[in-house]
Amino acid sequence: MLALLKEKETISVILGISFGIIARIMMLRTDYRQYPTYPHGKVIHVSLGVIAAGLGAVAVPALLHKNYTAITFLTVAAQQFRDVRNMERQTLSQVDEMELVSRGKTYIEGIAMVFEGRNYLVIFCAFLASLFSSLFQWYWGIAAGLISLLIAKKLQSGRNLGQIADIQIAPIKLDGPDLYVGDIYIMNVGLTDDQRIIQEQAMGFLIIPKNKNVKVTIANLGQRQAILHNLTTILGVYRDEGEPTLLPMAKLDLKTGNLAVFMLPREKDEQIALQVAKSVPVLENAVRLPSESAATKK
Amino acid sequence: MAKIAAIVVTDKQSVGGGAPIFIAKDQAEQEKLAFSLEKILDVAAHDLKNGMIILVDHSAES
Numbered sequence: 001m002l003a004l005l006k007e008k009e010t011i012s013v014i015l016g017i018s019f020g021i022i023a024r025i026m027m028l029r030t031d032y033r034q035y036p037t038y039p040h041g042k043v044i045h046v047s048l049g050v051i052a053a054g055l056g057a058v059a060v061p062a063l064l065h066k067n068y069t070a071i072t073f074l075t076v077a078a079q080q081f082r083d084v085r086n087m088e089r090q091t092l093s094q095v096d097e098m099e100l101v102s103r104g105k106t107y108i109e110g111i112a113m114v115f116e117g118r119n120y121l122v123i124f125c126a127f128l129a130s131l132f133s134s135l136f137q138w139y140w141g142i143a144a145g146l147i148s149l150l151i152a153k154k155l156q157s158g159r160n161l162g163q164i165a166d167i168q169i170a171p172i173k174l175d176g177p178d179l180y181v182g183d184i185y186i187m188n189v190g191l192t193d194d195q196r197i198i199q200e201q202a203m204g205f206l207i208i209p210k211n212k213n214v215k216v217t218i219a220n221l222g223q224r225q226a227i228l229h230n231l232t233t234i235l236g237v238y239r240d241e242g243e244p245t246l247l248p249m250a251k252l253d254l255k256t257g258n259l260a261v262f263m264l265p266r267e268k269d270e271q272i273a274l275q276v277a278k279s280v281p282v283l284e285n286a287v288r289l290p291s292e293s294a295a296t297k298k
Numbered sequence: 299m300a301k302i303a304a305i306v307v308t309d310k311q312s313v314g315g316g317a318p319i320f321i322a323k324d325q326a327e328q329e330k331l332a333f334s335l336e337k338i339l340d341v342a343a344h345d346l347k348n349g350m351i352i353l354v355d356h357s358a359e360s
Contacts, residue, residue: 177345190343190351191333244342244356 009061011138016060016130019145020053021046023125023152027118035092035111045115048084052077052119056126060134077123085116100239101232101248106222110283121152161207161227162278164214169270170206170260174199182206184253184260194245201238203268205261205277213289215257220286224250227261230280235273236266303341304353306332312350325349 028036028045036042055077062070089112096102125148133141161167170182174195179186181204189195207227209215217223228248239246250261265273290296302317308328310321320335322328332351336343341355 176347188344190345190353191336192329193333194343242337242340244340245336247342 012130012133013057015133015141016057016126017053019129020122020126024049024122052122053126056123057130060130081116081119085112088112088115103229104222104225106285107226159282161280166208167277170204172202172204181260181262186262203263207259216288217286218259223286227280234276238264300354300356303355306351
């Protein structure tokens with residue numbers, strides 16, 4: 001048994017698997033979104049992470065033994081993790097139907113994609129740690145593992161709304177039944193009762209894009225829904241089923257491309273709300289770069 | 299496209315057509331009727347600013 005542990009291959013596989021699992025756990029954050037859910041959602045993803053780590057770690061000894069066919073089962077792994085993406089998409093879509101303010105399809109696709117992507121990062125970490133400890137000494141494996149963890153951490157975080165746009169509080173105005181945030185028309189509120197609630201509870205934001213790329217991003221309906229969902233998750237929402245008028249909304253100012261957000265938070269604290277709005281993730285699927293087009297570069 | 303689920307008016311002469319029409323005696327009753335209908339039908343009330351309140355089902359598909 002001890003002799004087996006001293007073999008170079010065993011050490012490299014163990015190192016690979018360990019770094020893979022560490023990477024998965026490190027990237028598995030359950031924050032205010034409570035997703036993946038605790039405890040079972042987490043159990044599922046840690047288990048899948050162990051499988052991914054195993055695949056990455058074992059691939060190296062297989063390669064070194066010139067066992068090239070063994071590498072083909074990495075394709076099975078890819079299939080497996082695409083299924084993870086499908087599973088997440090389905091679960092989130094089902095859950096989304098029961099939310100007061102939905103996440104929206106773009107956000108769900110984004111989350112599902114992240115789950116798939118992170119499993120590949122786990123394979124990458126395990127592979128590197130295993131490779132370096134196979135080729136050199138075991139401590140090089142640890143060094144490579146640590147560096148790959150740093151890379152994985154770097155790839156984990158995307159940008160947030162505060163980095164790409166200026167966000168400010170805007171006044172809510174009611175002109176008869178017409179509701180405005182700043183100068184931007186939001187909707188027509190017919191009942192005086194609803195108007196009173198909006199007058200008391202509502203809060204408005206103006207999101208001003210920093211450049212033309214951002215204009216496209218915040219015009220994306222999925223990105224707007226994600227903003228509303230995140231705000232309501234953290235601040236709560238003054239709304240119930242059967243109250244179709246009390247609906248948080250985001251509308252564009254067509255002239256300037258600014259986005260007005262109409263919110264009905266439970267906690268009406270402007271500073272916290274501003275902070276929350278700034279921390280809304282920018283959805284990968286909503287990003288476009290018209291500035292990179294050859295036509296506009298001339 | 300959203301659908302008009304009901305119309306609440308005070309002036310009987312000002313409307314006609316396909317949606318259910320509710321006629322109120324005065325503005326206060328119109329407001330009350332619209333409120334009840336909004337809750338019962340789960341649709342949004344919109345004021346057309348000509349004495350008419352329409353109840354619109356925004357969840358209706360095409």
